[in-house]
Amino acid sequence: MKSSIFYEKFERHAHGEGLKANSTHYCPGCGHGLAHKYLAEAIDELQIQNRTVLVSPVGCSVFMYYYFDVGNTQAAHGRAPAVALGHKVANPESIVISYQGDGDLASIGLAEIIQAAQLGIPISVIFINNAIYGMTGGQLAPTTLMEQKTSTSPHGRNRIMGQPLRMAEMIAQIDGPMYVERVALFDNKQRNHAKKAIKKGIQLQVEGRGFSFVEVLAECPTHLKMTPQEAEIWVRDKMLPVFPLGVKKDEPREPWFKLNKPNFDPNKLKELVGGTSDKVARFSPGFPHHISPSDISLKLAGSGGDGAQTAAMLITRAGINEGFDATHIPSYGPESRGGTSYADVHVAETEVLSPASPNPNILIAFNAPSLAKFGPHVQNGGTIIYDSSIITAPPIFNHGTIIYGIPFTQIAMDLGKVMVKNIVALGALHAATDIFPKETFLTAIRQALKDKCAMIPINEEAFEWGIRAYNGEYEFPGESVL
Amino acid sequence: MKSRPKPYVFPEYCKGCGRCIDSCPKGCITMGKEVNPLTGLIPIELSLDQCSGCGLCISACPEPFGLRAQETEFEFELTDPKSFNGPRPKPLVKPFAIPGEVIPFAQTESLVTKGTYASAIGALLAGCRHFFGYPITPSTEGAELMAKLLPDLDGVFIQAVSEVATVNMMYGCSGAGLPCMTFTSSPGFSLMLEGISYSIGAELPGVFVNIMRGGPGLGNLGPEQADIKLVCRGLGHGNTHAIVLAPYTPQEMLDLTMLAFELTFKYRNPVIIVGDGYMGQMTGRVNLPKTMIKPGIPEWAVYGDESHRGNLICSIELNEADLERNNIHINNKYRQMTQNEQRADLYHCDDAEIILMACNTPARMAKGAVRELRKQGLKVGLFRPITLWPFPIDLLKPILSHTKQIITVEAGNGQLEDELRMALSHHNLECPSIDHVRRFGGILPQLKEIIEKVISVEEVLA
Structure with a gap:
C-alpha cells in the first residue's frame, strides 16, 4: 500500500531514530494497527487529509499522533469525545475522529461518549474493544468477559464485577447517532467489513449527516497471553457470543450540520448587549445628602414574585443614570425561586464600598416576615415603607425610624395588574424620601421596559399612585378583595 | 487481465505476528525460521510463485510499513522509505498564523x-x-x-x-x-x-x-x-x-x-x-x-x-x-x-504605616475602612492585588519600608495571606507584622470589624 496518510517517517516515535521511524509501538498481532490502517485508507479515499483532526485517547493508542499525517490532538483519559466536540464546533469544516479503547470509552469516559452520542453532532467515533486494559498492563475492562482472568480479576470476572458492557447497543438506542456498527478483525471477511464501516462512519461526517460509532472487536495477544492466531480465534469464539457483530443502527439522514462563521460586527454586538449612545437625561440636583452623607443603603424584601429585585434594579439604574455609583446584590440561590427574596442596594456619591445592607437607611418590606426580620436593623433615623394591604399589624420598632404603610398590593390590584406593586412602592419611596426626582425613576422604568412599551403607562400610573397614597390621596376601597 | 502488484516485506518492519499467513488463500506466506538481529523478532517469509496479488495479506498486516504492494522495481534493502513512497500528494505546509x-x-x-x-x-x-x-x-x-x-x-x-x-x-x-x-x-x-x-x-x-x-x-x-x-x-x-x-x-x-x-x-x-x-x-x-x-x-x-x-496538541x-x-x-x-504581569491597585499607600490587603468584594469593605480611618488621621492604606498569581510583590516592595503592619482582609482562612507570606519569603523581604480579619462560610468581613481591627492594632503600635 502506498499510503500518504501515515507519515513517511515517525519523527515523534523516539525522535524517529532507528527502526521506530517506520514501525509502530504496538505488540505483534495487535488489532490497533489494523484499525489504524483502515482509518488511514478511509482518510485517503475520502480526500480529507487536510481537514482531519484526529483525537488520540489514553490507552495503547495514545500515540496515534506518531503515525497519522493529519491535525492531531491528544486528550485526557476518557475525554476524547468532549475534545472532539470542541474541535468540531470550532471548525465545522474539520473532520474530527475520536478514537478510543474500552477502558477509555466504556469506563472512565462513559459520560462524555453518551453526551456526544446524544448531541448527535457529526463526529466519527472508532471504539476498539479488546476486552482488557492494554496500556496499564492487562486489568479488568468493562468489556471483559465473564470468567476472563485479568490482573485485577485474577480468579476470573464474577458477578460482583458486573457483566460486560455492550457499548454499540447502548449507543444505538440513543437518538443522536445515525450509524452504529460492530465489526471485527479476525479474518479477511471481517477485516473487509471493518474497513468499509470505518470509511462509512467518516463519510457520514463529511456529508454533514450525523454521528457515527464503529466498535471494533480487536485482539490483544499480549494480555490475553496468546499467540496472535489464538487471539483471533478467541475473539471469534468467545467475544462474538457476547458482542454480536453487525449494524446496530443505520438511519438515513439528510445533511444538517452547518454553522455560520462567527459574527464580529460591532454594531450587532452593541445592540445585543444593550449598549446605547443616547445620552441619558439627568434630573437630580445633586446627591441626596439628606438621607446619608455619601452612601445610601437600602434593603427591599418580600416573597419571590413581589418584584423586590426589579425595584432594586430600577433604583440602581436610576442612581447610575444620575451619575452616582450604585450597586444591587440580590439574595441568590435556592430561596430566590420562592420563599423570601431580598435585595441590597447602595447609592453612593462617588463609589460604593460596602455593597451589603445589613443596616439600611431605607427598608421596603413587601410582607410581614420581611418587616419583622429587617425592620429592627434599619438605621436610627431611617425610613421603613411597607405594604399595608398585606401587613395589617406592623410591629412597633423602638428606634427613631419613620414608618409608612402604603397599600402596594391593593393599589396594584385596583390598577388591574398586581405585578406593578413594586412600582407603587417606588412611587412611595420617592414621595417619602425624595431620594431621586420623579423623572429619574420614570426614565429608569422606561429604559427597563423599552422592549415592552405597552407596559409603560400602567407602570407610570402605579408610580403616581404610590406618590398619592403617600400624600393620603388614596381611598382604600370599602371591601378588601384580598 | 491486468497484473496486480505483489507484496513485499522489509524483515525489519515485520513483527512476525503471522496475521498475513492465514489471510493468504494461496499459502504463499510462512513464518520464518530465523530471528532478525535488528528486531529480535522472527519475520514472515514470502514465496510468491502462486501469488495473485489479491492484497489480502496487506490488509491483514497491522504495520504501516509492513507488507506493502510492490508497485515499482527497487532494491530490497533498508533505505529511506521516501525512495519507494515517491512524492507526497499533499505535502506538509509550514503552519502559519491567520492574524486577528x-x-x-x-x-x-x-x-x-x-x-x-x-x-x-x-x-x-x-x-x-x-x-x-x-x-x-x-x-x-x-x-x-x-x-x-x-x-x-x-x-x-x-x-x-x-x-x-x-x-x-x-x-x-x-x-x-x-x-x-x-x-x-x-x-x-x-x-x-x-x-x-x-x-x-x-x-x-x-x-x-x-x-x-x-x-x-x-x-x-x-x-x-x-x-x-x-x-x-x-x-x-x-x-x-x-x-x-x-x-x-x-x-x-x-x-x-x-x-x-x-x-x-x-x-x-x-x-x-x-x-x-x-x-x-x-x-x-x-x-x-x-x-x-x-x-x-x-x-x-x-x-x-x-x-x-502539521500541528499537535499534546501534553x-x-x-x-x-x-x-x-x-x-x-x-x-x-x-x-x-x-x-504583576498588577495591583494601591490606595493611600504612599505614607501608610498600616496596609490593609484584600481582593474582590472584601477589598471594597477595606477601602471603605481606609476612607473612614484616614478621616480619623490614621495612616492606613489598601494594597489590592489584581493578580493573585503572580503575586504583585514588586509593587508591594517599595511601600514596605514605611509599613509597620499588614492586615489581610479575607472571606476565607488566610489563603491570600499565605500568598503574601510566600512572596515575602521568596524575595527575602523582612516580614512586617501581619494580622488579619477573616470571615467564613459565605460571610464577608464587614467595614466595622475591619475598622475595629485597625484601631486595636494601631493602639499596640502606638
Missing part, C-alpha cells in the same frame, strides 16, 4: 449590569464566540447570557454533561486556536482541575471564571474566597500555574475578562478569574471599551485545515529528558508572567 483584528467599538452610555453578565460581555468583546459550561450557582447567569446571545452572533454554546466534559470541550476548541471560556463556581472548578493541568501541559489558552462560594464540600452559595490556594497553588497535578485575576467591581469583571483573553493567548496558558459570590451577583455601572477583537487563528492551532495540518512526553525540557520551557513562561 482590533475593531473600533462605538462609544456607548454605561450599562447597568451584574458581574457575571459584565464578564460575559467582556468575553464577547474579546472575540469569544464559543462557550462551554455546566450550571452552578452563583455563576450561572454568565452562562445564561452566553446561551442567549451567542446564537445571534453565530457562536456556539454547549451545556456540557459535567465540568469535566466542559474543560475538555474547551481543550478541543482552544486546541483549534479559538478563544473560549466557561463560568463555574468552586465545586465545579474542582472538577476542572485535571483538564486545566492538561491545558497547561499542552500549552492551550482558555478563560475560566470561578465565582467562589462557601465550602468545603457542597458548602453554601454565599461569597467566599477559599479557592485562592487552589487557583494559585493547586491547578491540578504537575508543575502548573496560571495567571489569576481578581476583579472587585462589575467594571473589572468586564475589563479583566478582556485582559484574560489577551493574556491567555499571549502565554498559551489558561487564565483564571476569581471572584467571590458577590462579584458574580452584584449589579453596577459598567462602561464598554472603545475597541473589540476579531480573533485570528494562531500558528500552533490544530484547526483542521491545510495550513495547520504527553514519554521520554524523561523531553519532559524535563518541556517543564523548563513552561517554567520560563511562568518567569515571564511573574516579571511582566
Whole structure:
C-alpha cells in the first residue's frame, strides 16, 4: 500500500531514530494497527487529509499522533469525545475522529461518549474493544468477559464485577447517532467489513449527516497471553457470543450540520448587549445628602414574585443614570425561586464600598416576615415603607425610624395588574424620601421596559399612585378583595 | 487481465505476528525460521510463485510499513522509505498564523449590569464566540447570557454533561486556536482541575471564571474566597500555574475578562478569574471599551485545515529528558508572567504605616475602612492585588519600608495571606507584622470589624 496518510517517517516515535521511524509501538498481532490502517485508507479515499483532526485517547493508542499525517490532538483519559466536540464546533469544516479503547470509552469516559452520542453532532467515533486494559498492563475492562482472568480479576470476572458492557447497543438506542456498527478483525471477511464501516462512519461526517460509532472487536495477544492466531480465534469464539457483530443502527439522514462563521460586527454586538449612545437625561440636583452623607443603603424584601429585585434594579439604574455609583446584590440561590427574596442596594456619591445592607437607611418590606426580620436593623433615623394591604399589624420598632404603610398590593390590584406593586412602592419611596426626582425613576422604568412599551403607562400610573397614597390621596376601597 | 502488484516485506518492519499467513488463500506466506538481529523478532517469509496479488495479506498486516504492494522495481534493502513512497500528494505546509483584528467599538452610555453578565460581555468583546459550561450557582447567569446571545452572533454554546466534559470541550476548541471560556463556581472548578493541568501541559489558552462560594464540600452559595490556594497553588497535578485575576467591581469583571483573553493567548496558558459570590451577583455601572477583537487563528492551532495540518496538541512526553525540557520551557513562561504581569491597585499607600490587603468584594469593605480611618488621621492604606498569581510583590516592595503592619482582609482562612507570606519569603523581604480579619462560610468581613481591627492594632503600635 502506498499510503500518504501515515507519515513517511515517525519523527515523534523516539525522535524517529532507528527502526521506530517506520514501525509502530504496538505488540505483534495487535488489532490497533489494523484499525489504524483502515482509518488511514478511509482518510485517503475520502480526500480529507487536510481537514482531519484526529483525537488520540489514553490507552495503547495514545500515540496515534506518531503515525497519522493529519491535525492531531491528544486528550485526557476518557475525554476524547468532549475534545472532539470542541474541535468540531470550532471548525465545522474539520473532520474530527475520536478514537478510543474500552477502558477509555466504556469506563472512565462513559459520560462524555453518551453526551456526544446524544448531541448527535457529526463526529466519527472508532471504539476498539479488546476486552482488557492494554496500556496499564492487562486489568479488568468493562468489556471483559465473564470468567476472563485479568490482573485485577485474577480468579476470573464474577458477578460482583458486573457483566460486560455492550457499548454499540447502548449507543444505538440513543437518538443522536445515525450509524452504529460492530465489526471485527479476525479474518479477511471481517477485516473487509471493518474497513468499509470505518470509511462509512467518516463519510457520514463529511456529508454533514450525523454521528457515527464503529466498535471494533480487536485482539490483544499480549494480555490475553496468546499467540496472535489464538487471539483471533478467541475473539471469534468467545467475544462474538457476547458482542454480536453487525449494524446496530443505520438511519438515513439528510445533511444538517452547518454553522455560520462567527459574527464580529460591532454594531450587532452593541445592540445585543444593550449598549446605547443616547445620552441619558439627568434630573437630580445633586446627591441626596439628606438621607446619608455619601452612601445610601437600602434593603427591599418580600416573597419571590413581589418584584423586590426589579425595584432594586430600577433604583440602581436610576442612581447610575444620575451619575452616582450604585450597586444591587440580590439574595441568590435556592430561596430566590420562592420563599423570601431580598435585595441590597447602595447609592453612593462617588463609589460604593460596602455593597451589603445589613443596616439600611431605607427598608421596603413587601410582607410581614420581611418587616419583622429587617425592620429592627434599619438605621436610627431611617425610613421603613411597607405594604399595608398585606401587613395589617406592623410591629412597633423602638428606634427613631419613620414608618409608612402604603397599600402596594391593593393599589396594584385596583390598577388591574398586581405585578406593578413594586412600582407603587417606588412611587412611595420617592414621595417619602425624595431620594431621586420623579423623572429619574420614570426614565429608569422606561429604559427597563423599552422592549415592552405597552407596559409603560400602567407602570407610570402605579408610580403616581404610590406618590398619592403617600400624600393620603388614596381611598382604600370599602371591601378588601384580598 | 491486468497484473496486480505483489507484496513485499522489509524483515525489519515485520513483527512476525503471522496475521498475513492465514489471510493468504494461496499459502504463499510462512513464518520464518530465523530471528532478525535488528528486531529480535522472527519475520514472515514470502514465496510468491502462486501469488495473485489479491492484497489480502496487506490488509491483514497491522504495520504501516509492513507488507506493502510492490508497485515499482527497487532494491530490497533498508533505505529511506521516501525512495519507494515517491512524492507526497499533499505535502506538509509550514503552519502559519491567520492574524486577528482590533475593531473600533462605538462609544456607548454605561450599562447597568451584574458581574457575571459584565464578564460575559467582556468575553464577547474579546472575540469569544464559543462557550462551554455546566450550571452552578452563583455563576450561572454568565452562562445564561452566553446561551442567549451567542446564537445571534453565530457562536456556539454547549451545556456540557459535567465540568469535566466542559474543560475538555474547551481543550478541543482552544486546541483549534479559538478563544473560549466557561463560568463555574468552586465545586465545579474542582472538577476542572485535571483538564486545566492538561491545558497547561499542552500549552492551550482558555478563560475560566470561578465565582467562589462557601465550602468545603457542597458548602453554601454565599461569597467566599477559599479557592485562592487552589487557583494559585493547586491547578491540578504537575508543575502548573496560571495567571489569576481578581476583579472587585462589575467594571473589572468586564475589563479583566478582556485582559484574560489577551493574556491567555499571549502565554498559551489558561487564565483564571476569581471572584467571590458577590462579584458574580452584584449589579453596577459598567462602561464598554472603545475597541473589540476579531480573533485570528494562531500558528500552533490544530484547526483542521491545510495550513495547520502539521500541528499537535499534546501534553504527553514519554521520554524523561523531553519532559524535563518541556517543564523548563513552561517554567520560563511562568518567569515571564511573574516579571511582566504583576498588577495591583494601591490606595493611600504612599505614607501608610498600616496596609490593609484584600481582593474582590472584601477589598471594597477595606477601602471603605481606609476612607473612614484616614478621616480619623490614621495612616492606613489598601494594597489590592489584581493578580493573585503572580503575586504583585514588586509593587508591594517599595511601600514596605514605611509599613509597620499588614492586615489581610479575607472571606476565607488566610489563603491570600499565605500568598503574601510566600512572596515575602521568596524575595527575602523582612516580614512586617501581619494580622488579619477573616470571615467564613459565605460571610464577608464587614467595614466595622475591619475598622475595629485597625484601631486595636494601631493602639499596640502606638
